[in-house]
Amino acid sequence: MSVMQNNSEKAKWYLPGILGGLWITGKHLVKNLLNRNKMMTLNYPEEKYEYSPRFKGNHVLTVKKDGSLRCTACMLCATNCPAECITITAAEHNNPEVEKFPISYEIDILRCVFCGFCEEACPVDAIRLGPEWQTPALNGSNFIYDINHLAFRPNLKGGIQTHVDDEERHKQGI
Amino acid sequence: MPKCTINGKEVEVKEGSSIIEAMQVSGDRIAHYCWHPGLSVAGVCRVCMVEIEGNPRVQIACNTAVTEGMKINNTSDKVKDAVKWGLDFHLINHPLDCPICDQAGECGLQDQYMEYGKYDPEMAEPKQKKHKVVDLGPTIVLDSERCILCSRCVRFTEEVSKTNELGIFNRGDRSEIGTHDGMKLDNNYSLNTVDICPVGALTSKDFRFRQRAWYLKDAETICNGCSTGCNVKVYFNKEGFFRVKPTFNEQVNGHWMCDEGRNVYKFVNKEHRLLKAQVKGQGSSWTEMSAGAAAKAAAEVIKAAAADSLALVLTAQYSVEEFEAIVTTFVKDFKSNKIYFWINNKEAFDNFDGLLVRGDKNPNTKGLLKVLEKHGITATWNELSRGLKSGAIKTVVVAAPENQVVFPDFADRVKELSQAQNLIWLQSGQNEALKKLDGNVWLIPMKTFVEKDGTFINHSGLEQKFKKVTLVVSEALTLTEAALLLAGKNLNIHATSANEFLPLNQRLDQVAVEARKKNEFVFKRGNL
Ligand code: SF4
Ligand code: SF4
Ligand code: SF4
Ligand code: SF4
Ligand code: FES
Numbered sequence: 001m002s003v004m005q006n007n008s009e010k011a012k013w014y015l016p017g018i019l020g021g022l023w024i025t026g027k028h029l030v031k032n033l034l035n036r037n038k039m040m041t042l043n044y045p046e047e048k049y050e051y052s053p054r055f056k057g058n059h060v061l062t063v064k065k066d067g068s069l070r071c072t073a074c075m076l077c078a079t080n081c082p083a084e085c086i087t088i089t090a091a092e093h094n095n096p097e098v099e100k101f102p103i104s105y106e107i108d109i110l111r112c113v114f115c116g117f118c119e120e121a122c123p124v125d126a127i128r129l130g131p132e133w134q135t136p137a138l139n140g141s142n143f144i145y146d147i148n149h150l151a152f153r154p155n156l157k158g159g160i161q162t163h164v165d166d167e168e169r170h171k172q173g174i
Numbered sequence: 175m176p177k178c179t180i181n182g183k184e185v186e187v188k189e190g191s192s193i194i195e196a197m198q199v200s201g202d203r204i205a206h207y208c209w210h211p212g213l214s215v216a217g218v219c220r221v222c223m224v225e226i227e228g229n230p231r232v233q234i235a236c237n238t239a240v241t242e243g244m245k246i247n248n249t250s251d252k253v254k255d256a257v258k259w260g261l262d263f264h265l266i267n268h269p270l271d272c273p274i275c276d277q278a279g280e281c282g283l284q285d286q287y288m289e290y291g292k293y294d295p296e297m298a299e300p301k302q303k304k305h306k307v308v309d310l311g312p313t314i315v316l317d318s319e320r321c322i323l324c325s326r327c328v329r330f331t332e333e334v335s336k337t338n339e340l341g342i343f344n345r346g347d348r349s350e351i352g353t354h355d356g357m358k359l360d361n362n363y364s365l366n367t368v369d370i371c372p373v374g375a376l377t378s379k380d381f382r383f384r385q386r387a388w389y390l391k392d393a394e395t396i397c398n399g400c401s402t403g404c405n406v407k408v409y410f411n412k413e414g415f416f417r418v419k420p421t422f423n424e425q426v427n428g429h430w431m432c433d434e435g436r437n438v439y440k441f442v443n444k445e446h447r448l449l450k451a452q453v454k455g456q457g458s459s460w461t462e463m464s465a466g467a468a469a470k471a472a473a474e475v476i477k478a479a480a481a482d483s484l485a486l487v488l489t490a491q492y493s494v495e496e497f498e499a500i501v502t503t504f505v506k507d508f509k510s511n512k513i514y515f516w517i518n519n520k521e522a523f524d525n526f527d528g529l530l531v532r533g534d535k536n537p538n539t540k541g542l543l544k545v546l547e548k549h550g551i552t553a554t555w556n557e558l559s560r561g562l563k564s565g566a567i568k569t570v571v572v573a574a575p576e577n578q579v580v581f582p583d584f585a586d587r588v589k590e591l592s593q594a595q596n597l598i599w600l601q602s603g604q605n606e607a608l609k610k611l612d613g614n615v616w617l618i619p620m621k622t623f624v625e626k627d628g629t630f631i632n633h634s635g636l637e638q639k640f641k642k643v644t645l646v647v648s649e650a651l652t653l654t655e656a657a658l659l660l661a662g663k664n665l666n667i668h669a670t671s672a673n674e675f676l677p678l679n680q681r682l683d684q685v686a687v688e689a690r691k692k693n694e695f696v697f698k699r700g701n702l
Contacts, residue, residue: 074273075386090383096307100274100383123273 277374493628
């Protein structure tokens with residue numbers, strides 16, 4: 001490895017820069033001490049910051065009216081995903097109107113970059129990025145989210161319904 | 175030999191060929207759904223429109239013969255307009271469920287409507303509902319909504335398989351493909367209809383929903399299902415092989431292949447393969463070894479064995495080069511002439527169904543016979559049986575079959591050969607019968623036909639070379655490598671232009687961006 005050394009005259013004048021930085025820190029320290037309720041920091045985890053409702057956090061798989069998965073296992077999200085973190089196994093459904101559905105749908109959330117491309121690729125609004133983001137876990141395997149977690153985790157209260165409805169579509173003849 | 179001009183290029187074609195055939199010769203792109211080079215002309219899809227100088231209207235290319243001096247054009251706005259509205263008629267009742275359609279990614283209709291931007295049909299009326307997920311037979315599922323009634327499949331069962339199961343029923347926009355009363359689409363060539371269906375109306379049960387087409391790579395090879403040696407493409411990705419489709423070779427298989435041959439991808443996949451060598455002594459349990467180490471250990475035994483107690487059993491499932499290598503090793507290095515041909519189903523060897531399938535279920539019987547003849551080997555299986563019984567033959571090397579399905583006598587032969595004191599068993603796949611073997615056994619994993627270069631000689635004596643597709647079990651050996659190791663030699667890897675390192679963007683086989691931009695699939699539709 002080669003180390004670049006800056007030996008110019010100008011480089012010797014580092015002290016004013018450091019002092020300038022310290023001055024700003026000190027300024028904020030004094031300000032915060034005098035005016036504590038305007039402080040920028042939060043006492044996490046007791047206090048939490050409210051994100052915008054459009055925040056892209058952990059994924060949600062939406063469900064149909066009858067509570068089954070909306071996803072048709074078309075794999076467009078998996079194809080579009082730049083992090084290659086979606087794994088889907090498709091299977092034949094007993095109902096010919098549904099035809100194809102995922103028997104397994106897994107997102108490796110540690111690899112996900114929360115770009116939202118999966119949401120955009122989905123033709124049937126089956127996957128959305130939800131507002132959750134604080135999801136700690138004890139080991140790596142807990143970060144691979146399966147259908148159970150993505151669609152039916154407790155805080156989704158039985159699943160999120162899509163506005164795309166098959167029955168209505170079929171009635172309209174699309 | 176009439177001459178014509180296609181899009182400004184002069185082309186000379188055979189007497190009586192149609193414009194679409196001329197365009198295949200000249201390499202011009204033309205959309206076509208109902209025309210297929212292996213079938214008769216129907217002229218029903220109306221998307222192969224061309225403009226001919228002197229004719230007031232556009233005409234279909236597939237049913238118009240080329241005449242001397244014809245000036246043909248299919249890039250004008252008039253033609254494009256005609257194709258666009260023809261396409262719109264196809265889309266009136268088409269469900270456009272590409273997301274769940276297996277054909278998406280290699281669909282002629284999808285490519286065309288994407289090109290012309292016809293994402294939605296311009297009809298006010300609701301779409302005509304038809305049957306979905308219709309079970310046509312043991313291999314095929316039909317979705318009549320997606321069908322564009324090109325009649326390729328009907329013509330296939332009429333003209334090629336001559337089984338006449340399929341027909342078009344009802345009239346007008348209620349027309350549907352179906353099987354005749356009480357019949358199933360059940361013949362040994364049924365899956366060809368899936369290949370020629372330009373849309374996703376016919377899908378193969380075996381491949382259905384297992385992969386999207388764009389996740390698969392393809393490579394050409396030779397089917398090792400029987401001695402016809404059809405030219406095929408295998409489709410694979412890092413998870414394994416998923417399907418086999420025929421490629422055109424006039425001398426061998428034309429445009430088709432049989433349904434049995436579509437299964438040859440199965441035994442090459444990892445879950446059916448022997449991944450490591452298994453070695454075992456008398457009465458002890460199996461130990462795992464790497465393939466090379468096991469072969470070297472076996473070489474010690476062969477070295478200690480007397481020449482006349484050493485035998486080799488060959489099945490006709492390996493390439494000519496491999497037979498040559500192992501037979502030479504036996505004859506020259508081990509000085510043994512005890513080389514036997516394991517014939518799987520002798521009675522059915524000469525059967526032929528009149529189209530492609532042959533009773534000889536080995537790809538390279540001719541090749542093996544040629545090599546044996548060259549070395550003057552005439553030993554018969556009876557001699558081996560006697561030798562094993564009397565204990566004269568103590569050490570046997572077996573080049574066992576890849577495709578075990580076509581070896582109904584497998585278990586019996588294993589039993590017979592297990593009489594030998596030392597059994598060196600070279601095989602690619604797992605088998606229960608082998609697990610039960612007792613005595614000194616070396617079970618060494620072999621590569622399959624998709625993992626090596628080689629030559630097969632088919633029933634008519636035609637030599638067909640095939641190239642390595644990919645590696646499934648990287649540590650497995652080819653018979654050539656096994657022969658070297660068994661003779662106590664080392665494997666050397668020579669740097670050739672094929673395996674020397676090259677940056678990815680400099681490799682010759684890289685697909686140039688320009689080529690990718692072209693809509694390759696529509697262009698190739700006809701010779702699938
Ligand atoms: S948000 Fe982006 S990275 Fe994450 S799963 Fe979706 S497409 Fe992949
Ligand atoms: S989530 Fe949407 S894009 Fe992904 S497989 Fe399911 S239907 Fe297709
Ligand atoms: S047949 Fe082609 S256009 Fe129709 S749904 Fe399937 S992929 Fe899409
Ligand atoms: S099923 Fe396919 S091949 Fe048969 S008529 Fe319909 S589109 Fe053509
Ligand atoms: S009408 Fe010519 S290809 Fe269908």
